[in-house]
Amino acid sequence: MTPVVPVAGRPLLLGLAGLAVVAAIGTGPVLDALSAQDDIAMARDRLARAQAAALAPPSPAPLSAADEAGLVAAFQSRLSALAAERTVAVDGAGIQPDPSRPTLPRLSASLRGTAEGLHGLLDALETGAPLVVLEEAAISVERPADPEIGRATVLRLTLTTRGVLAPAPKATP
Incomplete structure (x- = not known):
């Protein structure tokens, strides 16, 4: 015998299923955004080091x-x-x-x-x-x-x- 879900519980189940689908679909872009944020932070750090090296006085040439x-x-x-x-x-x-x-x-x-x-x-x-x-x-x-x-x-x-x-x-x- 299969369990019967009362009519009042079906919208709740459909809402939870929809919420699970939205969460699954939304997790990918959120993780991508977090990864992109880390990449941007590393790129900013490299840029800051490159700018500091460019502003440093050049080392003198050897004899x-x-x-x-x-x-x-x-x-x-x-x-x-x-x-x-x-x-x-x-x-x-x-x-x-x-x-x-x-x-x-x-x-x-x-x-x-x-x-x-x-x-x-x-x-x-x-x-x-x-x-x-x-x-x-x-x-x-x-x-x-x-x-x-x-x-x-x-x-x-x-x-x-x-x-x-x-x-x-x-x-x-």
Whole structure:
């Protein structure tokens, strides 16, 4: 025997069935809207990071030249310009080719100066253009201070960095 639903309960059952159909149909767009909202939030985050990167100051280019002689001259010139602004003397600069990295030869330099002068020179080398990143630095006392005559301590700085040998531009006919 099949259950008989009274006539008064049928509209209620039809209403509940209709509500279930509407809920099933409406769930898809709601879930899609929630997913789209997450996608929009991620896109806004990427846009904010891209805008911040675009507004950031460009990083300085590394010290580079087309050949080894030009690289040493550029390095010597950079050191001399920075030394002239401080209490530092450049005793010499040279190049040491690296067979394992031929386009990144080692550059070395020897400088003398006060602690403040050498510190300022190193800071300017690592933050200004062209960018010079130190691999090694050794500081030793060249001449101790003499308080009787007011002479400051003179330090010797020997540093090693890398330069970039840029390929020569190709001539266009």
